[in-house]
Amino acid sequence: MTFRHGFLYGTAAGLTAALVIALIAFFVTDPVPAVSAGGQTRSPAAPSAGAGLPVGIDVKARHRGSLKVEVTARVSTKTYDPLSRAGVVMYADMVAMPMAHRLGPIPMKEVAGKPGQYAAEAQVPMAGEYDIQISVQRPLPGEAHTRLDVGAG
Numbered sequence: 001m002t003f004r005h006g007f008l009y010g011t012a013a014g015l016t017a018a019l020v021i022a023l024i025a026f027f028v029t030d031p032v033p034a035v036s037a038g039g040q041t042r043s044p045a046a047p048s049a050g051a052g053l054p055v056g057i058d059v060k061a062r063h064r065g066s067l068k069v070e071v072t073a074r075v076s077t078k079t080y081d082p083l084s085r086a087g088v089v090m091y092a093d094m095v096a097m098p099m100a101h102r103l104g105p106i107p108m109k110e111v112a113g114k115p116g117q118y119a120a121e122a123q124v125p126m127a128g129e130y131d132i133q134i135s136v137q138r139p140l141p142g143e144a145h146t147r148l149d150v151g152a153g
């Protein structure tokens with residue numbers, strides 16, 4: 001490698017590092033919390049999923065056909081241990097029609113042999129995109145959301 005190439009590579013690497021630092025500074029110092037495009041305006045005080053909460057919630061939702069929605073939530077403590085015998089409920093609300101036909105609270109049952117894993121099924125009234133909300137009520141509070149496209153058929 002010639003000196004010239006080495007110089008160019010060095011400059012490029014330096015610029016990249018500067019850009020990365022600038023980007024990090026931009027995000028770290030941003031005083032306005034990012035608001036999701038969906039606009040979670042009905043619960044402005046609720047913290048965003050996961051951040052700073054005493055419980056961790058990993059939500060998965062899928063459409064099983066015929067407007068049946070299957071939801072599972074893995075609930076864990078701050079130290080990633082499965083949280084057993086928790087009180088967990090779910091809600092399903094259509095994104096395009098907030099509160100028009102919201103379902104819930106639907107109790108979620110802990111799956112046998114899978115500590116900390118909770119499951120529930122819901123039958124939504126029409127096809128569309130749904131916000132699935134998981135609320136852990138005890139022993140510690142927690143909330144998480146996921147989006148699910150429920151197609152016709």
Ligand SMILES: [Cu+2]
Nearest residue numbers: 094097126128
């Ligand atoms: Cu609807």
